[in-house]
Amino acid sequence: MSNITNEGLILACSAIGAGIAMIAGVGPGIGQGIAAGQGAAAVGRNPGARGNIMSTMLLGQAVAETTGLYGFAVAIILLFANPLLGKL
Numbered sequence: 001m002s003n004i005t006n007e008g009l010i011l012a013c014s015a016i017g018a019g020i021a022m023i024a025g026v027g028p029g030i031g032q033g034i035a036a037g038q039g040a041a042a043v044g045r046n047p048g049a050r051g052n053i054m055s056t057m058l059l060g061q062a063v064a065e066t067t068g069l070y071g072f073a074v075a076i077i078l079l080f081a082n083p084l085l086g087k088l
Contacts, residue, residue, distance in 0.1 A: 010084050018078040024071025031064045 039057035043050050077083070 006088055007085065010082070010088070014078040014082055014084060018075035021071045021075040021078065024074075025068040028064045028068040032061045035060055035064070 035057055039053055042053045046053075
């Protein structure tokens with residue numbers, strides 16, 4: 001344990017935090033898959049409402065994707081901009 005520097009510890013914890021932040025991409029992926037499946041089923045039941053169904057589905061998917069993008073942004077900040085190193 002005496003060989004671990006403060007900088008090394010911060011970098012290691014930042015890498016672990018970035019990995020945990022990337023788990024945030026799992027939820028939007030599952031949600032978008034479910035939304036696409038339900039949208040396809042709805043269009044199959046009522047082909048005349050295709051435009052309304054597709055626009056609503058795409059808007060919902062765009063909103064769901066922001067969660068994954070926020071997690072990705074946090075991971076990139078922790079890996080490359082690392083604001084914690086300036087505190088040493």
